[in-house]
Amino acid sequence: MISFENLILDDKTPIYSQILMYIKRGIVSGTVTNNDELPSRRVLSALLGVNPNTIQKSYKMLEEEDLIESHSGTKSYMKLDNVKIEKIKKELVECDITDMISAIKQMGISKEETILLLEKYWNEV
Amino acid sequence: MISFENLILDDKTPIYSQILMYIKRGIVSGTVTNNDELPSRRVLSALLGVNPNTIQKSYKMLEEEDLIESHSGTKSYMKLDNVKIEKIKKELVECDITDMISAIKQMGISKEETILLLEKYWNEV
């Protein structure tokens, strides 16, 4: 069963998107693996304190990306393979890194300075 | 006159916010300096292909942060000093770096690997 206890919601980004990203990051990190069971819509909505419709939207998007499979009952399971995992990893990592680089470079900060900043903030997050 | 030719709009973030961030990053990088003239709402809206009101919103937020001087019937100018510049730099850099670190760490990627990725992508952006 996938755990959502490390998911802390902020109110700047859409909730369905935060849930989606949380799961995708779990896939990349290996805490979410093939055949893992997802909590039911009802349970997760209660756990996170958000509307069931919002959960439903997240699950639907996972389904559209062919990452989960909903069986006849209410249970849903991750449907992963190495190709999908690599694709997500590349997508997420590239996005996070290049977005940051793009923003940093616009401010005229050098690569060396960026690495220093990264070292500085790494353990504070 | 502040140049906006390097600003490419995406459709994920609010336009007014992208314009705001573009100017703030320019302040940090030094391409936007004190007393620089801002293009009028009409000119910039035509240049970027957005509504004048969207520009107005960006400018208004800059004024609320006391970064520009703006009076009816006259042009608008940047109103900066070193204290303001340092404050913005800290705000922007911290935000970009820590957001990235947070996302990367959730995926179980180490600091060393991150630095390698940063080196790899730095010149591609």
Added chain:
Amino acid sequence: MISFENLILDDKTPIYSQILMYIKRGIVSGTVTNNDELPSRRVLSALLGVNPNTIQKSYKMLEEEDLIESHSGTKSYMKLDNVKIEKIKKELVECDITDMISAIKQMGISKEETILLLEKYWNEV
């Protein structure tokens, strides 16, 4: 539910402001009381023939003055107490009376004549 059937809009004052004043006057007169339900933006906008966003602006200003309670997905309700009501009453009455006096005095009309005019027009409005 607050009734808006006595609200007739003119086109000299901003609509959002007229709606705001209508509700405030209702608060003073006692026709709008604590916990009263406000019509939704859609309903009221259809009723008054204006854009939902205009209603939204009025409601937002009421919320900023802490006169209504409003959460996403739920109805909005008046949030009043005697202190707030007295404050609004003082604010509105003073404004209406002193504006009128100021205008009348500029025309060289005496207090006695004004009272006569007031008696004359009172039942015609």
Added chain:
Amino acid sequence: MISFENLILDDKTPIYSQILMYIKRGIVSGTVTNNDELPSRRVLSALLGVNPNTIQKSYKMLEEEDLIESHSGTKSYMKLDNVKIEKIKKELVECDITDMISAIKQMGISKEETILLLEKYWNEV
């Protein structure tokens, strides 16, 4: 020459409208009479510290209501008769009084209470 020294501009109402109303109230009070000379656009704009275009707009509206006459030079004169004066008086007084009554009645305040308030505030304005 019509004096504008008692005109204090607020920034809530359009300036051209405030100037127009100031003159009309002067007509009603008798301080502005037939054949009175108006200051030139330039002089009045300097005196009030507003743009000549704004003065021009006020004068144009007076002309459209046939209340002033501009001679070949830059001088303008009031063009009044008793019928016009009575019409303006009725228009202004009725408007001020009935607007106030309308607002006050909406708050459930009685005629007697209104007269007391009027007495109270009369000398404070």
Added chain:
DNA sequence: GTGGTCTAGACCACG
């Protein structure tokens, strides 16, 4: 021409 404001309509998250 300049900046400022109001109204309008579409879209989003949420219950």
Added chain:
DNA sequence: GTGGTCTAGACCACT
């Protein structure tokens, strides 16, 4: 269905 936000266009006062 609810409220909240973003973009859009028209209009106004003013230089």
